[in-house]
Structure formats: structure tokens, C-alpha cells
Amino acid sequence: MSDISVSLKHSIAGANARQGGAVSSAGFVDESILERVRVGRAYVAAKYGFRNHWYPALFGAELAEGEARALTLLGENILVKRIDGAVHAIRDRCLHRGVPLSTQLECYTRNTVTCWYHGFTYRFDDGVLCAIAGTKDSAVVGRKKLHVYPVVEAKGLVFVFVGDADFTPPPLAHDVPPGFLDDELVVRGKARTVAANWRIGAENGFDSTHIFIHKHSVLIEDADLALPLGLQPQGRHAFKTSVSDDGPKGVFDNFGPGEVMPVFTATIEGEEVLHGAMHGGNRVPQDISMWLPCALRVRPWPVPELTQFEWYVPIDGEQHLYLQTLGKRCANEAEAAEFDAEFQRRWLPKALDGFNDDDVWAREATQPFYADDSGWLKEQLFEPDGNIVEWRKLASAHARGIQAPQHIDAPRRPRAHPSTENPS
Numbered sequence: 001m002s003d004i005s006v007s008l009k010h011s012i013a014g015a016n017a018r019q020g021g022a023v024s025s026a027g028f029v030d031e032s033i034l035e036r037v038r039v040g041r042a043y044v045a046a047k048y049g050f051r052n053h054w055y056p057a058l059f060g061a062e063l064a065e066g067e068a069r070a071l072t073l074l075g076e077n078i079l080v081k082r083i084d085g086a087v088h089a090i091r092d093r094c095l096h097r098g099v100p101l102s103t104q105l106e107c108y109t110r111n112t113v114t115c116w117y118h119g120f121t122y123r124f125d126d127g128v129l130c131a132i133a134g135t136k137d138s139a140v141v142g143r144k145k146l147h148v149y150p151v152v153e154a155k156g157l158v159f160v161f162v163g164d165a166d167f168t169p170p171p172l173a174h175d176v177p178p179g180f181l182d183d184e185l186v187v188r189g190k191a192r193t194v195a196a197n198w199r200i201g202a203e204n205g206f207d208s209t210h211i212f213i214h215k216h217s218v219l220i221e222d223a224d225l226a227l228p229l230g231l232q233p234q235g236r237h238a239f240k241t242s243v244s245d246d247g248p249k250g251v252f253d254n255f256g257p258g259e260v261m262p263v264f265t266a267t268i269e270g271e272e273v274l275h276g277a278m279h280g281g282n283r284v285p286q287d288i289s290m291w292l293p294c295a296l297r298v299r300p301w302p303v304p305e306l307t308q309f310e311w312y313v314p315i316d317g318e319q320h321l322y323l324q325t326l327g328k329r330c331a332n333e334a335e336a337a338e339f340d341a342e343f344q345r346r347w348l349p350k351a352l353d354g355f356n357d358d359d360v361w362a363r364e365a366t367q368p369f370y371a372d373d374s375g376w377l378k379e380q381l382f383e384p385d386g387n388i389v390e391w392r393k394l395a396s397a398h399a400r401g402i403q404a405p406q407h408i409d410a411p412r413r414p415r416a417h418p419s420t421e422n423p424s
Ligand code: FES
Pocket: 094, 095, 096, 097, 098, 099, 115, 116, 117, 118, 119, 120
């Protein structure tokens, strides 16, 4: 059993003990289920994701100078704001009585946010409680601080490090698929919320036989794809793992000749009932790989010049942020502009929407079976799911921590009765 699995058993109980047993584990995977999981126990426990990792939270272009936005990542409420070009992120939870600052955002100076309730005022750059509006002196001013999340912007995405205050974040390159940060790669994409746990998203993307759902996709004709009905791995070399200490950790599906058999014809009771798209000119992808904490790379896709990178970022236990991107190597600004236009005109509607819409509804249809966590025990995997099992093992062994009940915020409640509408 891995270190993380061993420590897992006591992490929730330990946290409860430290906090006087006050932390509810409602919504987390029950110990009676975890005890019966034979492979990837830490992964099954990570319903809210893996802690101490970098996660893409939004596209940089979505946050204008001076703009603030409330996010939830791994069950933590976070407030981000762009100040002098840089994105800052603090916990969206007032130290005084725990309310979300974002319920009514009050920023009286560029670098601060003031709690709408009693005026506790925090700096965005270091989280320090620097004043209490409406109170002249208090011993707590300057002595308390909100958690500040490390932030890095890369390839047009804002990455937030969700982890412990005393954990030094590794380089972003350790938490993104290889190649994503390459200098010449230009990245475009979209993000949407999917009503399924993040692992259901990850396993849908990495699942080698799920291409069955794409058999009528609009993308097949548009991108001239040769798309089989399924991909059947041939033995143990069909996937390999990559776990170097100074790089990202993931599992590759090897689609090389002899490793995977494409299945183009479905035969049922002796009758050929379905055919995949056999005659397309584009035989893509060459490999699909899944990386900690929650990223998939499909290379190349959907045409030889492009690579798809996508993330299934935990929002809470039931939803993930599906952050989809396509990357293209561009030698100069003109090529980047051309790719940008092609992305908007073609790849956004046909690939990230058209093709991946199939994946979104498959995940949302899968979610109810796993919602109470018993699905992890009831599922009956078959041979081609070997890569998914490998991913569960790798993630359990190499993730840097598990999001636990003591890390989670209650969902925000929108302000129901704005005072302007209240005649009293
Ligand atoms: S709850 Fe925020 S200042 Fe009191």
C-alpha cells in the first residue's frame, strides 16, 4: 500500500481530533467503502481532488484589470482579483465569522477587500487583516491573515496552487502534461461546468473504448477522421507510466502498431451491425495520456497539427470544471492569429463542443452510479479498462495529498433579498 493510502486512513480522524471532532465528513467517502477498495484506495478517497497541486481555474482573458471573481476549487471558496496585471487569490472566507467575502464584494482600495458584515479588511497580496472598517483599534489587525493561494499564469490559463500553507509548490511544469508549456505552443480553449465528479471526467477522457459514443460525431467528417468503434489494447505494453521525480507523473496509452487493435466492425449474434469510420485520412491520435493532478493529453488531435490538453478540475464532490484546450505550434504572430481564427470558426463548434459534448453527457449519465461512492465497489471493469486501473494506482501512489473535510467550505448562498428591493 502506498504512503498516501496508509496516511489516508488517519487523516480525516486526525483532523477531527485536532479540531475537537467538529469537522463533518458528510459528502466524503465512507471508511466502510474505502476498506473494501482493493486498488487505488487513495484515488477513491479523493472525491474532492488531490491536495498540493496546481489547477487551472480560469482563462486569464476572463479576468480584466481590477476585476474580482469568486471561484470554488476542490471545495474551497476562493476570491481572485487582477491587480496591476497580476492575479491574486485569497480564501473567500472571513476570519471573523466565516462568511464569504464575495457575497457582497466591497473593495475600497485596489489591493484590499472589506468584509460586508463587520468590516474586516484583507490585503490581496499577502492576505493580512490590515484594517477593520468602522472600528478604530483592534489587537487582531496586522496579526491575522487569510490563506493566500500561489498563482501562475501560463498559456492563457490562470493556475492556482490548492494546498497547505507550509507546502512549497513545485514548478508548474510538474503538474501539466509534457509539452504544454513549450514556447511555441499557442493555446486556445473553453471552460464549462459538468455535473459529474472529477474522476468520472478523467476516466471518460482516458477510457480507450469510450470512443464508441463518438461514432456519429460531426467531427468525423469535418476532420476526415478514421475513427474506430473501439481500441483494444494488446497485452501489458499497451500502456506505460511516467513518474520521474522532476517532472509530471502520468499514464500513457501506447497506440503504436501492435499495441492497440482498432475495432471498426461490431458483430452481434453473427450480424455486422455497425461500422466505424474506416476510410478517413486522419489516423489520430497516436497516444493519449493522463497526468496528475487531473489533465489529459490527446496527441495529436483532431488533426496532425493540433494537440488537445484538457483538465477535469474538482469544483466539489459532484461537479468539475471541464477546461478544454487545443494547442498548436506557431512560429510567429501571424500563425497564431490564423490559428485563433480557425479555432473560433472550426474547432470550437466541431471539436470542443460537437465532439466533446458526447463526453459531457456520458459523464453526467455516469455520475448517479458513483454519487454515493458505492459505484467504486459495484463497477465491473473489463480488459481495456486496464489503463484506467493503472491511472488509479499511479494517482494513489504519487498524489501529494488528499482533499479532506477540514479543507472544505460550505457552498456559498446567493444574497436572496438585496436591501434596495426591501421596502422596510
Ligand atoms: S464576518 Fe466578516 S467582518 Fe464579521
